[in-house]
Amino acid sequence: MAAAIACLAQEDGVDLRGGLKINLAKDSPLAVASLDLGPSKGTARGGAVMLDLHASLRLRNLSTKHVKGVTLLVMAQDMTAGGKGSVAAPALDVAPGEDFPVRIDLRMVRPVSSGAEPLVQVMLDGVLFDDLTFFGENRLNSRRQLTVWELEARRDRKHFQQLLEAHGPETLQKEILTAISRQADRPRVDVQVVRRGQMPRAQNAPATNYEMDREVQFSFLRMPGAPVDLMAGAARVSGDQARAPHLEIRNREQKAIRHLEIGLALKDTNGQEFYAATVPYDEPLAAQGKAALKDTATLRARNTGGSRLVIEGMSGFVNNVEYADGGYWIPSRADLTEGRLSRLVPPSPEEQRLITLYKRKGLQGLIEELKK
């Protein structure tokens, strides 16, 4: 295919047949039921190809268990610095033999190469089943992410079910409307990260105002049930950028931790506060042990639409923990009731799905879903 593209490189249109390859293992519990490339197009511009891929994929559950989440790994040929993508479908409940859709909307610009590999390869990184068993290569740590999403889904479904049973439909409706309002009030921001090196200059950065960077201490949002204490933390902040965050953490539990994730929220000079980033800690943390977490990354945030914001403060909280024994901790609904946390912590995929269901089918549709 790539060779074919090289031949067609002087023309405007590029034939995309064979440009996408779906690689599923022979023992995969999922099979491709259909693939529609719809309005996909490849445009050759001199020696480069701009690929606009819009794939509607239907996958079939061949296993005997319900599928709760799937992550597909998207590898683009010749992509920069080992760059790759993933498309995940959480909050699923796909019975054996049933199909479900996954959309892959990919755009990329890359030089034409003379290799024979397909332009884009899609592989199954992982599938999570209803008994929390997992299948897949797990190259992207999908197992952990899919498990966290599923635990959040169970927590949120149970919360809404309990509200319905204990207080009736009106209370459920009130809770859903509060969640919709919370979602609508979230500041709309775009965020960028550079892992190593310097963040390129923003187009709207001031040219003549020199902004000295300064150390900004984190404020910590404590959750009573969190197994990890955030002791101290800071980052260098300058204008719309925060770089080199460092944190001190302590394991409060009697069991070792394999991985944990800190959520970071930024506050700008206009007073808007928003969830922006996660800082993972991937080293083993002994029972009741302490550790320092240092990072070299630089973050930048701007309002959606491009207008500049200036960072004033930062907050951190524990997002999730994976123990060395394979268990997980996620915040409970009670942990999330504190005012700022309820605004900052994003809704789980399941909560978002239930809100959308309420919008589409009304209260009765939601009640039927919760009774399943």
Next chain:
Amino acid sequence: MKHPSIDKLALYAGGELSWWTQWTLRRHIGGCGQCQHEVALFQEASAEAFEEAGQMPAGVQWERLAAEMRANVRLGLEASDAISAYAAPLDAPPVRGMSWRTAAVATCLLMLLSVGYWLGAVRKSEQLAAARGPEAVVLEASERAVGLSDGNKGMELQGPRRNQGAAIVTVSTEGSAGAQYVDEETGQITVNHVYVE
């Protein structure tokens, strides 16, 4: 074999060219030992410049400082022009014509000065380009898409075309950007990520 100009090689070494020019030069340099040597020299000079930059006081951002200095120089030149124009008498006597010999000498002198200035500017630009080093890979999460780019190549995974505003975006300091989208028509949740190693 026609080699790229020295200034192009300097810009290439610093990753300052457009992705297309960068790519065409890469093809030539890949097979040309002489140009590879030139690029390596520029990159060495760049590394030395970075070492010197590392000796600057903590907290000084050279990029912004340089931009400010450039802006101040431009401002000074414009102010100088404006003052000169204001000071020039409106009813100044007509300039006496000069002989063709004087005119020819003055033109040559002006050309010589222009060429000298241009060569100096090119050298300065080469040094600056070499000092910058390769462009960092930027990962971005927005309501519309998550993407990564190094200035030459890039990819992005877009959200559903319907209701693109319902996204939750985040980045991870370990090198990923993600966005959680909901398709308002089907209710399906999709979470897209891009990663860099």
